[in-house]
Amino acid sequence: xxxxxxxLFEVFIRSRHGLSxxxxxSVHAVDATSALENARExxxxxxxxxxIWVVPSNAISASAxxxxxxxxxxxxxxxxxxxxxxxxxxEVDKM
Amino acid sequence: MYAQMVDxxxxxxxxxxxxxxxxxxxxxxxxxxxxxxxQDWMPDAYRKTLVRQxxxxxxSEIIGMQPExxxxxxxxTIKRKLQLAAKIQDECGxxxxxxxxxxxxxxxRDQLLDQLHTGKAxxxxxxxxxxxxWADMGAVGWLVDGAAIVNQVVLQRTSYGPYSRAMIxxxxxxxxxxxxxxxxxxxxxxxxxxxxxxxxxxxxxRFWWPSLMMFGPNDDASTNSAQSLAWKIKRKSNDELRQMFxxxxxxxxxxxxxxxxxxxxQWNPETGHYDxxxxxxxxxxxxxxxxxxxxxxxxxxxxxxxxxxxxVRDAAQAYAxxxxxxxxxxxxxx
Numbered sequence: 001x002x003x004x005x006x007x008l009f010e011v012f013i014r015s016r017h018g019l020s021x022x023x024x025x026s027v028h029a030v031d032a033t034s035a036l037e038n039a040r041e042x043x044x045x046x047x048x049x050x051x052i053w054v055v056p057s058n059a060i061s062a063s064a065x066x067x068x069x070x071x072x073x074x075x076x077x078x079x080x081x082x083x084x085x086x087x088x089x090x091e092v093d094k095m
Numbered sequence: 096m097y098a099q100m101v102d103x104x105x106x107x108x109x110x111x112x113x114x115x116x117x118x119x120x121x122x123x124x125x126x127x128x129x130x131x132x133x134q135d136w137m138p139d140a141y142r143k144t145l146v147r148q149x150x151x152x153x154x155s156e157i158i159g160m161q162p163e164x165x166x167x168x169x170x171x172t173i174k175r176k177l178q179l180a181a182k183i184q185d186e187c188g189x190x191x192x193x194x195x196x197x198x199x200x201x202x203x204r205d206q207l208l209d210q211l212h213t214g215k216a217x218x219x220x221x222x223x224x225x226x227x228x229w230a231d232m233g234a235v236g237w238l239v240d241g242a243a244i245v246n247q248v249v250l251q252r253t254s255y256g257p258y259s260r261a262m263i264x265x266x267x268x269x270x271x272x273x274x275x276x277x278x279x280x281x282x283x284x285x286x287x288x289x290x291x292x293x294x295x296x297x298x299x300x301r302f303w304w305p306s307l308m309m310f311g312p313n314d315d316a317s318t319n320s321a322q323s324l325a326w327k328i329k330r331k332s333n334d335e336l337r338q339m340f341x342x343x344x345x346x347x348x349x350x351x352x353x354x355x356x357x358x359x360x361q362w363n364p365e366t367g368h369y370d371x372x373x374x375x376x377x378x379x380x381x382x383x384x385x386x387x388x389x390x391x392x393x394x395x396x397x398x399x400x401x402x403x404x405x406x407v408r409d410a411a412q413a414y415a416x417x418x419x420x421x422x423x424x425x426x427x428x429x
Contacts, residue, residue: 003408004205008198025261026195028204030415042188045181046268065135 003028008057009035011042013049021053032056097155097219097243099311100383101148103322104140125327130256133199141326145255146200147216148328150207153193154218156186157211158393162226162235171229178275179232185272189265196257212398220379221309223387224301230283230291234298236276238306238344244269245340246310254327277347284351299348300356307371308379310337341369 006028012021024043029035035054044052063071079085088095111119117136124131131137160183167183170176194204210216221239226232247269251262280298283291311333314320323329331339345362348355359372381387 004203006412024264025192026198027191030411031418033418034411034415042191045184045188062134065132 006030009039009054010057010060011035011039012053012055013039013043014051015048016050021051024048026057027054029054097159097246097309098148098151099217099219099309101144101151101319101323103144103319105318105322107318108321108325125254125325128327130259131254132256140322141328142200144323144326144328145258146197146202148323149193149197149200149258149261150202150210151217151219153190153197153207154211154216155222156190156193158218158222158397159239160186161393161396162222162224162389163232165226166229166232169229170232175232175279182236182272182275185268189261189268192261192264193258196255196261199257208401212394212401214385214394217383219309220382220387221305222393223382223389224305225389227301228294228298230280230294230298231302233276233279233283233295234302236272236274237280237347238276238299238302239309240269240272240276241344242306242309242340244273245336245343249330249336252327252330258328277351280351280353284353295351296353299353303355303357304374304378305382307337307341307374308382310334310340312376312379338368341371345369 008026008028009032010026011024013024014021027035027038027042029038032054036052039052039054043049075081109118111122114122118138121131121137121141124135131141163179163183163186167176167179170179194207197207198204207216211218221242226235244266247262247266251259251266253259253262280295283295287295311320314332314334320329320332324332341360345355345360357372359370361370363370382390385391
């Protein structure tokens with residue numbers, strides 16, 4: 001039997017510092033259980049995490065590169081959403 | 096470098112005015128240092144070059160386990176054995192990260208393995224040299240991984256996102272490889288018997304030139320190299336990387352109290368670099384063509400390992416199928 005049909009899983013790991021799960025790569029596996037085992041071998045050889053998620057790659061919906069402008073150009077102009085937009089006197093500028 | 100002489104399929108560099116609108120927009124992004132991601136438009140030749148380079152890199156990591164595996168059962172202490180096993184496991188992991196990165200370009204892992212097993216795909220020439228004594232484990236870690244690190248540190252800035260991210264991960268792990276190798280040599284030189292010290296010098300004599308060849312042929316007249324640099328797949332030329340490696344390695348060689356098998360190797364105060372002798376390129380091309388001391392043996396062993404693993408893959412598949420069938424029956428019953 002060929003492994004060509006083995007599904008691809010995306011791997012996400014939460015580091016010990018309490019941050020969100022972060023995408024680290026992908027593994028092929030026959031099912032989710034063995035995908036977790038493979039991900040553990042491949043991506044946590046140095047204490048990188050305390051939790052692993054594996055998600056079938058084909059279950060992910062992604063925005064298309066052509067949509068980049070439509071989706072992301074508007075916030076670029078909205079500089080008033082950043083604290084540095086507001087100029088305050090030196091005495092209170094640590095606010 | 097773990098990828099040598101990667102064919103770009105390009106005979107001469109295109110001028111901007113000869114490019115399509117898509118290509119011009121692509122080059123503008125490259126110039127801007129924005130990363131190219133899997134879903135983005137890219138020229139076919141860029142995609143093919145990446146597949147060749149990344150898969151060659153992956154194959155090198157996988158074949159690279161063999162020269163070290165040769166000494167695993169004969170490591171002098173349990174500590175050295177554990178370290179070597181950890182390093183070999185890392186190489187396997189690095190191969191996997193890289194196959195994953197290549198797959199984002201639309202090529203299947205089975206396809207890539209097939210190309211390796213049939214001899215169609217290349218891997219680094221360095222792994223076709225035998226490891227003859229324990230000091231070779233030190234020399235491989237220090238020189239071979241050292242040369243790979245010089246290349247890979249620069250490749251962290253490669254233009255293709257998934258390749259760059261794999262490189263960042265690999266670089267984090269690889270530094271231990273070089274340090275453990277150097278420590279093996281240092282221990283033998285400082286505490287070893289005269290015979291053990293001779294082993295160190297012998298290992299360096301054999302691995303010095305092949306390590307320099309890892310960076311690939313000289314820059315002059317290499318269209319492939321020029322195209323890869325223009326696409327920012329490569330960020331520094333073969334000769335630049337080789338010089339960086341030599342400059343950082345010679346002082347380490349002196350601390351060991353050993354010499355390089357190159358009478359022309361000497362510091363040049365005018366250039367601020369080490370001068371070194373001519374590389375024997377006929378040896379390099381011969382090994383690349385498949386006639387190195389271990390080419391045949393390495394490939395045979397890889398194919399055999401893959402074939403011997405068939406029952407494991409079949410068993411995993413059979414078990415998963417059974418589990419899924421069981422789950423489906425339970426669901427029906429409830």
